[in-house]
Amino acid sequence: MGIEMQKNLLEIINTVLDNRTKKKLTSINPEMHLRDEIGFDSFDLAELTVRIEAEYDIDIFEDGIVNTVGEILKKLKVEQ
Amino acid sequence: MSIFLKDIASDKLVTWDLFIDDINSALTYNPYCKSNDYYNVFQQIALSLIIGEEIILLDSDFTDSELINLTGYSEHEEFLRPIDKKKVPLIRDKGEFIEKLHKAPESWSITLFTSGTTGTPKKVSHNFHTISRFVKISKRNTKSIWGFAYNPTHMAGIQVFFQALLNGNSIIRLFGLNTTRIQNEIKNTNITHISATPTFYRLLLPYAETFRSVVRITSGGEKFNNKTKIQLEEIFPNAKITNVYASTEAGTLFASENDIFIIKPEYECLIRVENGELLIHNSLMGSSSMSVSEWYNTGDLVDIVVEKPLKFRFVSRKGDMINVGGYKVNPLEVEETILTLPGIKNARVYSKSNSVLGNIVCCELVRDNEQLNEVSIRTFLQSKIQEFKIPRIIRFVDELSTTRTGKIKRN
Numbered sequence: 001m002g003i004e005m006q007k008n009l010l011e012i013i014n015t016v017l018d019n020r021t022k023k024k025l026t027s028i029n030p031e032m033h034l035r036d037e038i039g040f041d042s043f044d045l046a047e048l049t050v051r052i053e054a055e056y057d058i059d060i061f062e063d064g065i066v067n068t069v070g071e072i073l074k075k076l077k078v079e080q
Numbered sequence: 081m082s083i084f085l086k087d088i089a090s091d092k093l094v095t096w097d098l099f100i101d102d103i104n105s106a107l108t109y110n111p112y113c114k115s116n117d118y119y120n121v122f123q124q125i126a127l128s129l130i131i132g133e134e135i136i137l138l139d140s141d142f143t144d145s146e147l148i149n150l151t152g153y154s155e156h157e158e159f160l161r162p163i164d165k166k167k168v169p170l171i172r173d174k175g176e177f178i179e180k181l182h183k184a185p186e187s188w189s190i191t192l193f194t195s196g197t198t199g200t201p202k203k204v205s206h207n208f209h210t211i212s213r214f215v216k217i218s219k220r221n222t223k224s225i226w227g228f229a230y231n232p233t234h235m236a237g238i239q240v241f242f243q244a245l246l247n248g249n250s251i252i253r254l255f256g257l258n259t260t261r262i263q264n265e266i267k268n269t270n271i272t273h274i275s276a277t278p279t280f281y282r283l284l285l286p287y288a289e290t291f292r293s294v295v296r297i298t299s300g301g302e303k304f305n306n307k308t309k310i311q312l313e314e315i316f317p318n319a320k321i322t323n324v325y326a327s328t329e330a331g332t333l334f335a336s337e338n339d340i341f342i343i344k345p346e347y348e349c350l351i352r353v354e355n356g357e358l359l360i361h362n363s364l365m366g367s368s369s370m371s372v373s374e375w376y377n378t379g380d381l382v383d384i385v386v387e388k389p390l391k392f393r394f395v396s397r398k399g400d401m402i403n404v405g406g407y408k409v410n411p412l413e414v415e416e417t418i419l420t421l422p423g424i425k426n427a428r429v430y431s432k433s434n435s436v437l438g439n440i441v442c443c444e445l446v447r448d449n450e451q452l453n454e455v456s457i458r459t460f461l462q463s464k465i466q467e468f469k470i471p472r473i474i475r476f477v478d479e480l481s482t483t484r485t486g487k488i489k490r491n
Contacts, residue, residue: 019458019472035258042283042405046436047472061435064285064311067259 012051016044030070087118087253096174103127104170109163112156116140121232131168132185137192137233141466150193178248184208194328204328212242214332221247229254229276235328240275266291277301277406278308279437287315300324301406343390356381402431402439407468409441417464423449428480443471
């Protein structure tokens with residue numbers, strides 16, 4: 001389940017990166033920082049929330065900003 | 081050493097002395113200013129004031145077609161001309177410089193472009209009086225250090241710039257930096273004042289430490305909610321937090337400590353509410369080719385809390401403008417642009433509420449060319465309109481959703 005979810009999240013992140021003609025990632029890990037490492041700006045983060053919400057029905061930023069891949073995975077796991 | 085600008089994104093540290101030297105040694109001037117370098121923009125505005133010439137600010141990310149649409153030209157090199165140095169005496173020091181800036185002639189004007197409500201951006205010009213109307217000059221302000229968190233060619237950025245410039249302050253660039261760098265800059269440079277959108281502040285959260293040097297936080301451009309305010313009070317424990325209402329046409333008009341705005345007696349006869357919409361008397365406005373009537377319809381719907389003295393709260397925008405993190409996007413302009421792409425039959429651009437930016441731009445498209453996909457449409461739009469206007473979610477549909485009256489649904 002965890003690996004599947006991580007794979008899915010990688011795909012969503014890559015869609016957002018690709019849409020902005022930014023370089024796609026080959027893998028993600030829980031420590032990765034969304035803004036500092038993946039290079040997301042506020043527009044990318046906004047798009048990311050919408051895409052995750054469409055898939056999992058969870059607004060990951062509802063209670064404030066999350067910073068890392070691990071924080072997203074945690075939110076998705078708790079809700080499931 | 082007195083700092084004028086610190087911009088780590090372009091690796092610049094400019095002192096007031098260097099700034100004055102650069103103004104003194106400028107030999108040419110171009111009224112059109114389009115640069116992604118903050119110092120260039122600030123320098124050119126200051127130079128325009130010193131030589132008393134008009135300045136026209138263009139967003140650095142305007143595309144060629146937007147530039148032609150707005151100014152008639154995609155390049156503005158040919159407007160570069162020499163400065164008559166005989167007419168511009170040498171500035172000796174900061175005190176004299178600021179004094180000269182204040183004496184900008186009546187003919188001086190600054191022009192910027194705002195996203196219009198009809199599909200074409202609107203040109204708005206201000207003179208020195210209207211642009212500096214809300215600048216507060218006092219001895220207490222001379223030591224302020226400003227965190228610069230707006231685009232320098234937009235109205236809010238211009239207002240922060242003038243406040244800092246006319247008080248001889250330091251400007252620290254924060255806009256466009258990543259969160260860690262923003263936090264470091266606030267801490268390391270002891271920033272005292274920040275003016276930004278709620279989106280900017282939300283991106284600073286969560287933050288385990290506090291910024292104790294900041295004494296004033298101003299928020300504007302978007303609806304400001306209580307949750308954001310409480311979070312801000314935690315990370316800026318020494319700051320007074322103010323919410324402002326401003327527009328490109330009128331500049332800053334009102335300030336409040338919460339979401340209720342109280343109109344000062346001197347503005348009482350210049351502000352009124354008609355059918356729930358806020359109207360502003362044209363004496364408070366910059367000149368715009370489109371405002372000819374006595375009252376300007378702001379398009380902002382308000383809720384009156386008390387009639388006299390007038391107190392109100394903002395409810396929403398009339399019309400269809402989408403507020404994306406403080407940037408106004410006109411869905412009609414985006415639709416018109418998408419429809420110029422061969423293979424697109426119909427388009428609906430709408431807003432979806434979003435926990436990061438307040439709202440996000442989405443669109444539904446009807447295509448008759450299956451080869452068109454999100455990436456190809458985005459690439460096309462990147463050459464036509466500014467990035468923040470490009471829909472972040474693109475869906476392909478067989479037909480567009482419409483309202484019961486047959487209009488395209490916006491929400």
